[in-house]
Amino acid sequence: MKHIILTWLCLCASQGAAQDVFIFGEQHDNSHHHVVQADRIREINPNAVVFEMLNDAQAAAINALDNRSVDQVRTVSDWDASGWPAFDIYAPVFDAVGARPVIGAAVPRDQARKAFAEGISAVFAGDADRFGLTRPLAPDEQSEREAMQFAAHCDALPKDMLPMMVDVQRLRDATLALRIEQAVAQYGTPIAVVTGNGHARRDWGIAQYLKHSDLEIHALGQGEEGVPPNGAFDEVVFSSGVERDDPCAAFAKN
Numbered sequence: 001m002k003h004i005i006l007t008w009l010c011l012c013a014s015q016g017a018a019q020d021v022f023i024f025g026e027q028h029d030n031s032h033h034h035v036v037q038a039d040r041i042r043e044i045n046p047n048a049v050v051f052e053m054l055n056d057a058q059a060a061a062i063n064a065l066d067n068r069s070v071d072q073v074r075t076v077s078d079w080d081a082s083g084w085p086a087f088d089i090y091a092p093v094f095d096a097v098g099a100r101p102v103i104g105a106a107v108p109r110d111q112a113r114k115a116f117a118e119g120i121s122a123v124f125a126g127d128a129d130r131f132g133l134t135r136p137l138a139p140d141e142q143s144e145r146e147a148m149q150f151a152a153h154c155d156a157l158p159k160d161m162l163p164m165m166v167d168v169q170r171l172r173d174a175t176l177a178l179r180i181e182q183a184v185a186q187y188g189t190p191i192a193v194v195t196g197n198g199h200a201r202r203d204w205g206i207a208q209y210l211k212h213s214d215l216e217i218h219a220l221g222q223g224e225e226g227v228p229p230n231g232a233f234d235e236v237v238f239s240s241g242v243e244r245d246d247p248c249a250a251f252a253k254n
Contacts (some may be wrong), residue, residue: 022218025229
């Protein structure tokens with residue numbers, strides 16, 4: 001494993017400040033980012049940890065384990081069939097979580113598909129108005145989000161799908177926020193959150209969907225090789241990059 005680049009950029013609150021919710025962003029396939037998340041979980045000693053990557057059934061299976069080990073987590077969550085990057089790079093996070101309760105915040109695929117037909121406010125498990133899902137985004141933000149979705153899918157998506165792709169991202173943000181509130185109500189603070197940088201960013205992500213609450217939030221974003229993640233964060237840290245295949249190769253025309 002490459003050595004983590006110890007470059008820290010604090011933009012707002014100190015990581016040592018008393019907070020209720022610590023949102024730890026990541027680039028999903030970067031093993032160094034998960035080491036940072038594991039270290040932070042140990043530092044803050046949260047009462048529970050919310051995972052973007054887990055659904056309710058996976059979280060329940062993990063919570064039911066006696067003498068929980070990372071190997072058991074891998075097995076009962078059926079991680080290898082989940083579509084997320086290799087479990088080995090997430091193992092340090094689960095090792096740091098230990099026996100703490102985990103909360104699944106994944107939006108099931110059938111719910112996401114249903115949102116395409118019925119709209120995100122109709123399928124959201126919480127109060128859609130309270131979480132802002134009944135209100136449209138500002139036009140400039142909507143345009144920027146659609147452009148990012150287009151680029152993220154290698155300019156290969158039909159453009160008429162882009163508004164719904166943005167809506168599903170909002171549904172995922174709001175679902176994470178809902179699960180955080182439920183975790184706070186059940187376990188008290190502090191709560192840690194393991195999620196992608198896009199959900200962790202303060203200007204568009206989870207924090208926007210908790211504006212109605214009085215929770216104090218600290219959002220960590222993680223970059224690579226001095227390149228920061230998109231968006232606003234309370235703190236940004238940089239790690240080494242990792243080797244990747246070209247994500248757009250599958251879209252290349254023969």
